[in-house]
Amino acid sequence: DALARAVDRRRSEFLAGRLCAALALRALGAPEGVGRAGRAPVWPAGIRGSISHAGDLALAVAARGAAGLGVDCETRFSPALAAEVGPSVLTPADRAARPAGWDEALLCTLAFSAKEALYKALSPGLDDVPDFAEASIARIGPACLTLDFRGLRARVGYALGPERCVTLAHLAPAGAAARLPGAGGPC
Numbered sequence: 001d002a003l004a005r006a007v008d009r010r011r012s013e014f015l016a017g018r019l020c021a022a023l024a025l026r027a028l029g030a031p032e033g034v035g036r037a038g039r040a041p042v043w044p045a046g047i048r049g050s051i052s053h054a055g056d057l058a059l060a061v062a063a064r065g066a067a068g069l070g071v072d073c074e075t076r077f078s079p080a081l082a083a084e085v086g087p088s089v090l091t092p093a094d095r096a097a098r099p100a101g102w103d104e105a106l107l108c109t110l111a112f113s114a115k116e117a118l119y120k121a122l123s124p125g126l127d128d129v130p131d132f133a134e135a136s137i138a139r140i141g142p143a144c145l146t147l148d149f150r151g152l153r154a155r156v157g158y159a160l161g162p163e164r165c166v167t168l169a170h171l172a173p174a175g176a177a178a179r180l181p182g183a184g185g186p187c
Contacts (some may be wrong), residue, residue, distance in 0.1 A: 075164055076163055077108050097180075
């Protein structure tokens with residue numbers, strides 16, 4: 001019902017994301033239905049998950065035993081878009097962590113996506129919607145970065161392609177270490 005008046009593209013993105021979520025849940029042997037509370041997905045009991053889509057790509061992740069799980073995919077920002085959104089996304093710490101050879105658009109794309117993934121992972125426990133400038137990049141490694149947010153230090157894995165950026169925040173339960181696929185070690 002919530003999508004009855006949505007344009008075809010929005011309905012297609014929603015359906016593709018939910019199909020990916022069902023497949024991720026199937027891989028866990030969990031019930032494949034994902035409910036909805038407002039715009040947020042409601043995962044089966046004991047499961048954390050996240051859905052994202054950008055252009056012609058939709059993806060979802062699901063896991064048991066995670067304290068939080070967030071995935072995001074973004075089309076790489078143009079220099080014009082980075083100039084427009086950069087002031088609200090990038091902090092001085094983000095800019096200081098920028099690797100040599102990276103332009104502002106690439107940094108802005110990664111920072112936006114990583115912060116979005118972290119906020120999705122934390123959203124079940126947050127009472128508010130954080131501002132993008134509340135999190136800041138402490139370090140960028142070759143496959144993951146470290147974000148500082150409200151006293152929490154979190155690792156976010158990433159993959160940068162020529163057209164897209166995909167990020168994954170996997171928050172482990174207290175006392176356990178989160179493993180980021182392909183991250184290989186500390187950021």
